[in-house]
Amino acid sequence: MTLALGYKGLPVEIKLVDPADRAAVVETSGQELVPVLVDDGTVVFDSRVILEHLEQRHPDPPLWPEDPARRAEVDVFVDWFDRVWKRPPNEIVVEMKAHEPDEARIERWGTVMRDSLDRFERLLHGRDFLFGGEITAADFIAFPFLQYARGIDEDDRQLFHRVLERWLRSREHPRLAEWIERIDARPRAGDRAVHELPAG
Template identity: 35%
Template sequence: MTLKLVIGNKNYSSWSLRPWLAMTAFGIAFEEILVPLDTPEFKSQIRAHSPAGRVPVLIDGEAVVWESIAILEHLAERFPDKPLWPREPAARAHARSLATEMHGGFGALRREAPMNLWRPVEPRAFPEDTVKDVRVLLRRWSEARERFGAGGDFLYGAFSAADAMYAPVATRLRTYAIEVDPVAAAYVEAIHAHPAFVAWKEAALKETHVLEIDEVDWPVVKRV
């Protein structure tokens, strides 16, 4: 039975990007269902797929899974031959911890620097709580790369579910020209160069639907 992944707009929906990126990167076949965000029809359309009323949602036969981190765990169980998490126990534990921290944390950074892939790279000033989030983020990435990153360009060497969780943050750092250390700069570049992310962004740049809440320059909408 074909898996179905319900997502929001590719330009803005960071939570949708996470499972889409993982499934695409690991060659897991699925049918994509895109429900545009913030439209009069959104609530009724998404309720047809998700009891939570949010994207993303994975439909796997009778199993309906919402929340990005839960979808990634479901996929890891469903496809044990796909190394969504690092094979080595210590690295896997660290990756799951880091991914869960992303799921529930870095609220200031996510609030002040929304994912917006068509915005030109331009800096903007951020409040102190956002700056603190960035400092913690860079420490986490550095720790993962130093301890487990040998053998590849991603947090645990090879691309994993943890990278899928942090990919939207990598776009934020680039979009808003946030200053980072060399380790983070190389990681941001690796995310942007991944073929699955390239495919997502190419589709995002073709979209036309505008979400005011995610346009930090509103009423101006800047596009590359």
């Protein structure tokens, strides 16, 4: 989300959240997931909903293509990523936290994750971004997860990040690797956190 805010050029106040203590997030939004946006008293959570909110309040530069057909393509991708792609890593985390983890089940979900990299490699053929020459909501939705294909900081102990790194890390997807570097080089509003936009 920080990349999308940076793309929009919006000034923000960043409130960092300890992953082990989500009390402030729950107090603000009634749920534990980040990011959370507080915009002039309006609390918004869920990455897609936040992007849609930003697009409505601050339409330039756009996060979705103007052409209806291309816009629909981005919407379908974002929906697929949220509902389908995110399931395997979440299932693996649940299994790993079980009293007796089913390693075969973890392996199956992990294989699904690894196989998905081919889809992104094909999608990026001849493109700088997932849906063409311009960055869109699709890139901002996918990057926070796919970035772990290049590895992880040694100090990062979050289980979810470790799962992503284990099953996504690959040297066989050069277009994806270039895309990750391209997105990561863009300006950010700050680190993941509870974000507050100034009133106005």
